[in-house]
Amino acid sequence: MRIGTTLLGIAVVTLVTAGCGGSGSNDNASRPADSAPPKSGKELPVAITSAEPGLLTVETLLGALPPEPTDDDAFTEHVLWKMRKSTVAMAGIPGKTSATCEGGKVSEEPGVTTRCTVTYDGVKVPWSIRFDEPAGDLKPYEITNTGQAVLTAKSVYGEFWREYNQASKHLRCGRMPDVELVASGQDTGHRCQYASSADGKAQWVNVRVSVGEDGVVFGSGRSPGSP
Template sequence: MTTLSGALPPELADDAPFTERTLWELRKKTVAMAGTPGKTSATCEGGKVSEEPGATTRCTVTYEGQEVTWSIEFEKLTDDLNSYDITNAGQAVLTAKSVHGHFLKECNGVSKHLRCDKVPDVEGVAYDQDTGHHCQYASTVDGEARWVDIPVSVGECGVVFDNGRSPKSFWRGGDGAPRSACDDVATGWNAGAGPRRSRRSRGREEADGASVSPAWRRRAMT
């Protein structure tokens, strides 16, 4: 079985060029969004990620023919330490395997009768918006059987059902926190923190002959 991380080339070393490391990360985020392994490539406008303080570079990942654009904003924290933010530019990729697989996994405990619209194998959709696709599970209310409709959207971590408001099995441990594809340990790595969230990285830099190891932190984007 191929994991999501197995769909990518090996992760680059910390001393690899900044643009190459960033493109690898963008490909990783896009595969996580798709929720299934696929062929990817990535390029940036101007051929590289600008490292000028305050500069923003747009880079595009192509996943099985569908393009997803990301913005990288570079910041200079100190003379020897830099930082960058990655945000989605409004595009996402939806896959039928991810929709069907996650819906079966998440809703199987609610109902044994499940169905979804016919979803294309791969489709470009708006990020964090209703895709127009729906899944349904059978429920009985007051003795009457009916289908419960669940809209499908896509966030940074992949498929989201009913905008995070889902049946009981969609919720993690009953603590009220919505479950998303980011909670799926089967991916082999943490793809992110959820819709409208980006990762800030302090990239490795050389200062007075000493290397600065990467340190990761997250912040919510509005």
């Protein structure tokens, strides 16, 4: 019997649930002035003014994938389906995917790593699977992402609106590619910002953007002069 886990870097990949997105927080966001946007600080070019209807839900996640393999299908097909599912979950937006493994088949030999690739809207995301030594009748294995994730501009803009629109009426982000391969859990270099009225003076607060196993994650708010 095969027993597997799916790892993104070192974190277990979890299923996206309806209405849930990245794990950022707006706890540090103070209420902004309700009039004009801040005049001081660098204003990012993309205004975030409404919700993104295309953000991923359980239904749209499954709708973006082929039917889940059955018990009659080859084990490799089950592995590739799981990799595609986890990749779409990271992207946060439904996209076209395909997947292959080197040699066309997953090796079940203990200690042997099979490298696979999921293509999401043209971006190639590397994965691998390795079986450990059997434990009785059990054949444990791990599906692992190599530490790279998919960032989508729509997911960033949509999640920023969802997480910060109650804290500020003025939201902006930098321009970013429609789809981009980034380091998982690391600062992507992209920024979003919200208006905050600190000490009665409106100012922009910059927020770091990263991508984790569940999608977009926003870092703590930083002062306008911070990178």
